Amino acid sequence: MKIAIIGGTGYGAVELIRFLTNHPYVELTTIVSHSQSGTELSSVYPHLTDVIEMTMEALDVDKLSQSIDLVFFATPSNVSKEYIPAFVENGVKCIDLSGDFRLKSAEDYEQWYQSTLAEQKYVDQAVYGLSELYAEQIKEASIIANPGCYPTATLLGLMPAVKHRLINNHSILIDAKTGTSGAGRGLSLNVHFSEMNENLKAYKIGQHKHIPEIEQVLQTESGENLQVTFTTHLVPMTRGIMSTIYADLNESTQTEEVIHLYKEFYKNDPFVRVREAGVIPSTREVYGSNFCDIGIYADQRTGKLTIISVIDNLVKGASGQAIQNMNLLNGWDETTGINHLPIYP
Amino acid sequence: MKIAIIGGTGYGAVELIRFLTNHPYVELTTIVSHSQSGTELSSVYPHLTDVIEMTMEALDVDKLSQSIDLVFFATPSNVSKEYIPAFVENGVKCIDLSGDFRLKSAEDYEQWYQSTLAEQKYVDQAVYGLSELYAEQIKEASIIANPGCYPTATLLGLMPAVKHRLINNHSILIDAKTGTSGAGRGLSLNVHFSEMNENLKAYKIGQHKHIPEIEQVLQTESGENLQVTFTTHLVPMTRGIMSTIYADLNESTQTEEVIHLYKEFYKNDPFVRVREAGVIPSTREVYGSNFCDIGIYADQRTGKLTIISVIDNLVKGASGQAIQNMNLLNGWDETTGINHLPIYP
Amino acid sequence: MKIAIIGGTGYGAVELIRFLTNHPYVELTTIVSHSQSGTELSSVYPHLTDVIEMTMEALDVDKLSQSIDLVFFATPSNVSKEYIPAFVENGVKCIDLSGDFRLKSAEDYEQWYQSTLAEQKYVDQAVYGLSELYAEQIKEASIIANPGCYPTATLLGLMPAVKHRLINNHSILIDAKTGTSGAGRGLSLNVHFSEMNENLKAYKIGQHKHIPEIEQVLQTESGENLQVTFTTHLVPMTRGIMSTIYADLNESTQTEEVIHLYKEFYKNDPFVRVREAGVIPSTREVYGSNFCDIGIYADQRTGKLTIISVIDNLVKGASGQAIQNMNLLNGWDETTGINHLPIYP
Amino acid sequence: MKIAIIGGTGYGAVELIRFLTNHPYVELTTIVSHSQSGTELSSVYPHLTDVIEMTMEALDVDKLSQSIDLVFFATPSNVSKEYIPAFVENGVKCIDLSGDFRLKSAEDYEQWYQSTLAEQKYVDQAVYGLSELYAEQIKEASIIANPGCYPTATLLGLMPAVKHRLINNHSILIDAKTGTSGAGRGLSLNVHFSEMNENLKAYKIGQHKHIPEIEQVLQTESGENLQVTFTTHLVPMTRGIMSTIYADLNESTQTEEVIHLYKEFYKNDPFVRVREAGVIPSTREVYGSNFCDIGIYADQRTGKLTIISVIDNLVKGASGQAIQNMNLLNGWDETTGINHLPIYP
Missing domain, CATH: 3.40.50.720 (NAD(P)-binding Rossmann-like Domain)
Incomplete structure (x- = not known):
């Protein structure tokens, strides 16, 4: 081919x-x-x-x-x-x-x-190419709209909670952080090494293009006319996205119960790894690979569910997922050519 | 002395x-x-x-x-x-x-x-040594409990909104990020260079010691029995804290109005700098200095107020504020010995 | 197997x-x-x-x-x-x-x-497992002593010049730089993130274990009882070694001539890439891969040959070369399982 | 003024x-x-x-x-x-x-x-403004040519050895490394964060403008028509220069003897700190300050003297030394306004 x-x-x-x-x-x-x-x-x-x-x-x-x-x-x-x-x-x-x-x-x-x-x-x-969610449609597509990096991490982190109606969908807040490669190769003072190194910046608060993309999927899947609060930050590293996602639990739920539902939800998805209670993935743990790793904490004190979802923005957040979609489209094993382990350290 | x-x-x-x-x-x-x-x-x-x-x-x-x-x-x-x-x-x-x-x-x-x-x-x-808030008590104290790094950034970021009753105090959510020096000089795999470099980690979700410290001050100042959601992250840099703070606005308010109130609130405080609308401070802009810089965004779409508060965790978040408190205690100009500009870049 | x-x-x-x-x-x-x-x-x-x-x-x-x-x-x-x-x-x-x-x-x-x-x-x-130099012996070995990271970069950088008698072997000086992963996972203040970040350190000057390893090979291949000056530095990055190698040219030689000899020397070696005149490889260009990239500059003003040799210390400098040697030992294509492109950026 | x-x-x-x-x-x-x-x-x-x-x-x-x-x-x-x-x-x-x-x-x-x-x-x-060497002329100058960053670190590292005729001046080789701020604020792919981070690059080998500056001073001070080998590298950090300097000792000399001569040479110079035997300064130890720290190793095995000289390229390598020269010019204590301790960590 x-x-x-x-x-x-x-x-x-x-x-x-x-x-x-x-x-x-x-x-x-x-x-x-x-x-x-x-x-x-x-x-x-x-x-x-x-x-x-x-x-x-x-x-x-x-x-x-x-x-x-x-x-x-x-x-x-x-x-x-x-x-x-x-x-x-x-x-x-x-x-x-x-x-x-x-x-x-x-x-x-x-x-x-x-x-x-x-x-x-x-x-x-066009089919929205979030592979784990829309595999069936992707197989038949002529145009695949590969998801943005932030929406990939965020939607994979949220979907089991939304589908299982664990959370109040109107309370969703996403504090997202990215490495600089998401900004591309174009030069700008913002990612000039001397100024980005040893620095942390928030940017485009409430104004990022990925907001409507996230909301469109959440609205479709939940049937609710919801809006999300979404803030992005630039971290002094080249690769990696972390979405720290917050939402109110509909009822008191233990961390382990949530994890159980998440593991079930993704049991046939080789690229999504849900961690055990007490273990939170860091971005390095998916570096260079197509994995999306998810950690969960259900705070009994505040009733807030916190979901940490990490990807490599250039792999699962872009090119890796694109190839995963190509594999699906052609009926190949979805891991073909992208079953690399993360590079660590 | x-x-x-x-x-x-x-x-x-x-x-x-x-x-x-x-x-x-x-x-x-x-x-x-x-x-x-x-x-x-x-x-x-x-x-x-x-x-x-x-x-x-x-x-x-x-x-x-x-x-x-x-x-x-x-x-x-x-x-x-x-x-x-x-x-x-x-x-x-x-x-x-x-x-x-x-x-x-x-x-x-x-x-x-x-x-x-x-x-x-x-x-x-013991007097809680958040200099801008408790200067009068500090002047008379024999014991000053110097605030934690996260509480300093967070409380300075929140206080004008709380005092002016701009926000629903029960909706406060703090997504905080720190450089590694806050973890001290003690060795641990967590801050081993090969593993912390090019990495971003969430830690102690909902369990950080600074939670009750933040809540104690907010409860005292608001008179409400509130709780906060508070998550901490380690960023691959040595110095700097950013608190990204979210809360629901009580009524529709423009960013410029909020900034105006913040500037008034801190008009006699040389170490707090509130930025203009559209300008968000990064951690590098306070590096090595005792400043706390604050940026504001009032989202008209979602009704959420976002406050970005940055400090150098070792200066305003620790030793700089300690000296500021010593100055206050002795009746000296509070900037004595700590009026350094940030080191940039 | x-x-x-x-x-x-x-x-x-x-x-x-x-x-x-x-x-x-x-x-x-x-x-x-x-x-x-x-x-x-x-x-x-x-x-x-x-x-x-x-x-x-x-x-x-x-x-x-x-x-x-x-x-x-x-x-x-x-x-x-x-x-x-x-x-x-x-x-x-x-x-x-x-x-x-x-x-x-x-x-x-x-x-x-x-x-x-x-x-x-x-x-x-035991056969010294510098794959490009000792492939024939490796194929017959029962014990393969896989080379050190610095010796790999240094010897691949020097060997064509030594074999072609381009340089005075008694003038060899190696200024080597490494990322921190070469120091392993053991904790030490030296590679504590807060102290290694934004820092550059020289260490073990004239005392590194890799000195006798380099000299042993150079002595064997040149037949001369030579000694090298060798200094090592820790650079604030996780992966990568650069050996900057200096030696006096025996006679006036143009950069292009040296490059031609190098390209010939390595023409059957898929993992060694010699750059064109005016192009110097950086460590990122071999990141995560088994390549050794070499840049050459023959200074007409001083008569000094400068050779820049870069590898990923954990791949060609350790595990990648070990697998290359396993491949040679078993008669498989030497690139089997390690023909990854570098991860960039 | x-x-x-x-x-x-x-x-x-x-x-x-x-x-x-x-x-x-x-x-x-x-x-x-x-x-x-x-x-x-x-x-x-x-x-x-x-x-x-x-x-x-x-x-x-x-x-x-x-x-x-x-x-x-x-x-x-x-x-x-x-x-x-x-x-x-x-x-x-x-x-x-x-x-x-x-x-x-x-x-x-x-x-x-x-x-x-x-x-x-x-x-x-114009007087060449290397403060420690030319203080007397600086005091009378109308134009001060403030030295380059590399020449400052290199010449302070070499001068005692040259003046005491410890080394063969024709054998001087300088392997220099800098943080990115020396490249200024102008945008270039070379210092684009995504490409400079986790990377090490050699550049302008044998062609850097600072070569004739170094040679001019060494020629004047030694009376010899010497040339130096000089190579520069970009390190993934914002501030700091390290010059690793090599030269042949004229006769066998112990590290301690060389250090003694260096300490004597700089005994009245508050900004030059010569370390004890076995201690090598790193760039972080002068970060943000006007110090030049020097470490010495005399290799008994090879007869080579290795000198490590570190400065903050923006301070002693530029603006700090400029103010030191202004102080000298005006008869003020040379440390006035620049007697900051390094920022550590």
């Missing part, structure tokens, strides 16, 4: 390449970069020297459609929506790591992305 | 020394270390070489009381309560950086510190 | 496990830990939860010899020399990540390791 | 401001920024909020000359040489943190700075 990546100079692309290179069923044949077509990939990413010797190309949808079966978009916002319709019409499956096809509502998209939603027909076709 | 420090090998002590060395009105004459008496301080902390050439001594309360006027305790829990009564009886003022004299309730102390509270008579004398 | 690891609680062991888990030809059946026998591995290394569920065992050489074909020693100094002879007599191949069998001279071993060398008969059998 | 800073948006300027704010004899009245005149300094550096409330101005040499006594240039290369002559003619003392007036030879300047040297008359007036 032949694969192309659009957006070859970003971190999403190199992380796709890391996994695809060792994937047994696919061949990466084309890497497209708008800004750097004609450039050798290894001159931009020297860690690929002698192993991935490919020249980045300009995008020609029709030509590319003839030679490939599936395309990953690892592009900034508002790029994939221009090209995915043509690929789909040409019979090429699309997995989109950007946010263009995640929101179903044109109004929400305009409010949070300050841009116009893609043609509704294609938005309707 | 002659000063002694008890607990000479910890970070609290070296940070006291950094400020006291340049303080115009005091002389540091004695450093006590139980575990390392007889050792030169500079052999334990080589950065003091040639500047602070003192030998650590064993503690003899009566002898020491004759030569000094004030003592700082920078000791672990359950040490100062053994010695402070005798110092007080000898007429020596005590500033305690540990938690021994912070809680007023013997029951709370036993529950959270797993130990017996100090003699109630001395606990009653 | 059945495999055991002795020394299950160290970083060498977990890195072996990371690679062995996905290796197609081997099965890891036993993990031995002297200090933690009876403990589940995942309780010590939670990142292995649900994937590697094994209990560590005590060592019984005879019993173990009946069920396994090959054993990796990932033990501290002076352990493997006690057990390897018995394994060898039982027909079990041994790959030793410690330094016990690297030095051939009993005198050198005593001087640098402050202990007695293993029985000479077994030392003589 | 009234002071201006030219180049207000760089790290050199903010570090000057940190020290000048608490300096008892000077008043900072003007901050000039070419690119950001009219902007409030605290909007660019929020850590100065409420404390330094100044607006940056455009440069008008004549007008500024009437109101100030001394100007610091904290500008990029090739700026100060345009303005310093006019200030000098107006009777204003100039301390230049850039490299414009360090090299005396027009040829060297053109080769290493790719630009034309300042007017020779002013270059001749």
Whole structure:
């Protein structure tokens, strides 16, 4: 099976390449970069020297459609929506790591992305690629809207509690923290080493694009018109996301009971690991891997449920989940090519 | 004025020394270390070489009381309560950086510190040393219970909102993050460089000793029997605390209005800086200094007030505030010796 | 093929496990830990939860010899020399990540390791496992003395220059830098996060155990009785070694000429990548992988050759090379199970 | 005494401001920024909020000359040489943190700075501001060429050995390492957090501008036409420089003897601290302070002298030394305003 990546100079692309290179069923044949077509990939990413010797190309949808079966978009916002319709019409499956096809509502998209939603027909076709929740739909999809990094950690952390009606869905508060790679390779003072090192920053409080994405899924799954409080922080590390999630328990529940429900919920999901009572996962424990690790604490004193959900933002939060979705789409074992252990330490 | 420090090998002590060395009105004459008496301080902390050439001594309360006027305790829990009564009886003022004299309730102390509270008579004398809130009492105190690092950031962040009845006090949730120096110099796998670097960890969820300290002050100041949700995280940096504080606004309020109230509240407090709307302080902006910087966001969509409060945990969160309290106690300008700008970058 | 690891609680062991888990030809059946026998591995290394569920065992050489074909020693100094002879007599191949069998001279071993060398008969059998240099001997070995991390980076960086007689071998100076994981998981103030973060330290100047190891190989390969100047530094990062190597060029040579010779020298070695003129590899470019990347600069002004050689100390500097040697020993492709791309960023 | 800073948006300027704010004899009245005149300094550096409330101005040499006594240039290369002559003619003392007036030879300047040297008359007036070596000339200077960060650490480390003729001056090799703040606030992929974190890079091997600066001083002080090998590395930390310096001892000398000579050499210099045998300073031990700490190891096995010299690149390597020079120039105690202890940890 032949694969192309659009957006070859970003971190999403190199992380796709890391996994695809060792994937047994696919061949990466084309890497497209708008800004750097004609450039050798290894001159931009020297860690690929002698192993991935490919020249980045300009995008020609029709030509590319003839030679490939599936395309990953690892592009900034508002790029994939221009090209995915043509690929789909040409019979090429699309997995989109950007946010263009995640929101179903044109109004929400305009409010949070300050841009116009893609043609509704294609938005309707797009399946939200949270693998553990929507595996059945993903298998039939032509467009997969790969989830954002924060929504992945947050929704996997919340879903069993929401489905089991353990919590008051109107009390959900998410204090999220990320490493800097989520901000990409674009230069900014915010992630200038001298200023980000030995520093901790909150940003985009109440204004992050991932808010409507989280709410859309929670509303659909709960049937309630809820809103979440969501704050994001930049931590001086390259990889890793932690969502610390809080909600009021509907009734007094022990930590162990909650853990039991969570383990049952994810018993067939190899990439979600629910920890025992008293054990809280740290981001390093999923570093470089596709795991989402979850820790639970039900506070008997305050009636608050605290859920800690950690992922590697570039793997389960982006490229790893994209490949998991590709596997599902093709009927392969979902762990194919991404069953790496975390790198520790 | 002659000063002694008890607990000479910890970070609290070296940070006291950094400020006291340049303080115009005091002389540091004695450093006590139980575990390392007889050792030169500079052999334990080589950065003091040639500047602070003192030998650590064993503690003899009566002898020491004759030569000094004030003592700082920078000791672990359950040490100062053994010695402070005798110092007080000898007429020596005590500033305690540990938690021994912070809680007023013997029951709370036993529950959270797993130990017996100090003699109630001395606990009653002790003034909680949150300088901006209790300056008047501090000026008259013989024992100052210097606040914990998390309570300092959290209470300074909350107090104007509580006093102005802006928020529902029963909805307070604090997601706190600290650098590793708060864990001290004692070795543990948790702060082993190879495991803490490029890592983010939640710890002691709902179980941190600073919970009753925060609640005690909030209950006193609000008159309400409230409880807080409080979670702590270790961030891969040495210094800095950020408290991200959430509460429900009692009525719809604009960010600018809240900021205005905060600025008024702290207008005579040189170490508290409230930022303008849209500006959120990061921990680096107070690094090495005694400032507490506060950012505000009132979310019109959710009705939630978010307060970001940052300090250097070893300065305003410990030794800097201790010296601020010493200044207040002696009627000196409260910024004496601690009016350093943050080190940036 | 059945495999055991002795020394299950160290970083060498977990890195072996990371690679062995996905290796197609081997099965890891036993993990031995002297200090933690009876403990589940995942309780010590939670990142292995649900994937590697094994209990560590005590060592019984005879019993173990009946069920396994090959054993990796990932033990501290002076352990493997006690057990390897018995394994060898039982027909079990041994790959030793410690330094016990690297030095051939009993005198050198005593001087640098402050202990007695293993029985000479077994030392003589041991092959020094620098894969690129000694592949033929490795294929026939019963004991493989896996090289130290610094010697691996340094010798791969030097060997083409020494073999081609480009440099004065008596002028070799190595300024080496490592991340902290080389110091292992044992706690020490030296690698306490608060003190190692934002810090750079030189250590063991002229006294590091890896000096005689480097000199032994250089002496053998050059036929000269040379000594090297070797200094080591701790850098605030977890993984990575850089050897900055200096030597006087025997005659004026252009950078490009040296690079040409290096590329030729390593043309059949998939894990050594020699960069083009003007390009110097950084440690991140080999992170998590078995590559050794080399950059060259021949200074026409001073006649000095500078060689930059980088590896991941836990992979090519330890566990990755150990598996490469296992592959060679068994006649498998040397990249089997370790052909991962570096993790970037 | 009234002071201006030219180049207000760089790290050199903010570090000057940190020290000048608490300096008892000077008043900072003007901050000039070419690119950001009219902007409030605290909007660019929020850590100065409420404390330094100044607006940056455009440069008008004549007008500024009437109101100030001394100007610091904290500008990029090739700026100060345009303005310093006019200030000098107006009777204003100039301390230049850039490299414009360090090299005396027009040829060297053109080769290493790719630009034309300042007017020779002013270059001749300029005194090289290595405070410990040239205090007498500094006291009489109108232009002080403040040394580069690497040359400061390196020359202080070498000077006693050169002056006492302990070493072969033709064998000097310097392996230098710096934190990222030396690269300034300008954005580049090289110091993008995600790529610099957990990374170590060599750069500008044999081509750094500080080479001719080091050689010029060594040639002058030794009377020999020597050249040095000099390599620079970027370390994942914000502050700190370590120069690891190697040279051949002229005759067998014990470490203790060398240390004795060094201590004698610097006995009247409060900012240079020579460590005892067996103790090597790390960069953290001078963090935020104006100290230069030196460790010595004389290797009896190889005859090589190794000198470790550490400074904070922004303090003794830039702004701290600039103020030290201002103090010398004005006949004040050289430690005035910069006698801070290092921040530890």
